[in-house]
Amino acid sequence: MPRAPEALVQQGAQVFRAEGTRGFLRWLFTSEVFYSPEYRNALVKSPLEYLVGLWYAAGMEKVSFEERSDRALYQSLAAMGQIPFDPPSVAGWDGGMAWLAESPFLTRINLLAGFAGREGRLDLEVFMDNAGGVLSLVKPEAQLL
């Protein structure tokens, strides 16, 4: 993970002191540097970010647990290593590259089968950089924020 330059940290701290959390977040998300290439694709998506990202890209507005395929996808979070609201310990999840150990990574890749038929409605631009067609979902960038 790249470290933010000290000057930027100081600037952020100033905004935070002067304007509080809301002001700080506004500053963060609207600053040019937040979107600069060197800070993109630096974090590994958590299983929730990955799955919700895919659902969002597929244009889904709500997930129905009555629907077998939706339920199966939701349940795959456990195999990916993240049961929502149930971290392995009070220290939370390890995160980072630990999400991509062999078995959890394989689960991420295999659940793409559920999106293989939805090419037409899949807007991958909102999910990843370097997207070009549904096969992009197996690129390394698909795992990154």
Add this chain to the structure above:
Amino acid sequence: MNRREFIHKSLLTLALGQGAPSLLSKTALAAQSRDKILVVINLFGGNDQLNTLVPYRNELYYRLRPNIAIPRQEVLDLGANGAHLGLHPALRPLMQVWNNGELALVPQVGYPNPNRSHFISTSIWHTADPSRRQETGWLGRWGDLQDDPFCETFLGGATPQAQIGKRHTAPAISSIDTFSIRLPRPFEEAFNQEALRPRSGTAEEVRQAMRSLRSALDRVGQLRQVRNQAQYPENAFGRNLADIARMIAGGLGSSVYYTTLGGWDTHAGQPPRQAELLGYLAQGMVAFRADLKAIGRDRDVMVMVFSEFGRQVAENASFGTDHGEGGLMLVMGSSIRGGLYGSEPDLEDLELNASSTRPTFATSMPLL
């Protein structure tokens, strides 16, 4: 590896392990031999030693545990060789192993200045460094010196710190049978292609993970035809041990297998919970032993069971026990010297302090 390389790597391992508890460094060294296999079972949560290896002739035990002590008549006596301690009744399957001299019990294993946080204590066990300066695991440091990524394997979803080195991390395999790509052909081909295209930064790290996954799929895929020769208990831990036996039988080639059985943090309602878990442990271990005997590998495999700490001598107000210090280690194998290593715990020491009762890592060395 030739003799010179072997000595060089061994010395390196020793150097890396300086200050580390000697059992672990020594065990890592023993794993160098091609045919010998170490299986590590981590009982995460802190197993209560006193209700596992029960000092049932000690009045003080019953006085300090009026509600949760194991009743005298239910304890499995270990005889003179076991200093007249006894096993929890749920461990009955292990009695035949004990009677054959293939089970070693090592009470109060720990390290100086014990830490009662699960995370810190587990981390000390994993890094084998009580000074907490090491960030890599005791097996990971050994793995760093090996050429084969499958020199060690973790059965589960997230490789423990013990198996993480500077450049090597043990592959994490949850189960042999589900470990295959199930995607339309074009996706799988695209995946293989992308794994060959170098990136930079985090994307390159992800690509390396894709390559590891690809080679793991090929290696583990060959094991799907291998069948177990024993009946394992129907639970996740039993299935993990069954898969380890298949990996050994199928020649995956790991010198170390590692798996976890959690749920031992019994602050409340301990008796039924611990009995259930000890049952899983014992049934799994004897099935594994039977399986290895059936394929003629039992003399090559040593199983080592540990927990990050034991628990207090006195019960608490919730029919449970709180974090203590030294814990019980179990070692099983056809070529070990079974028996009790160490003596009856001193119950006056309410925290079961490991250093006060001597048997620490070093005591276990004659086993190897």
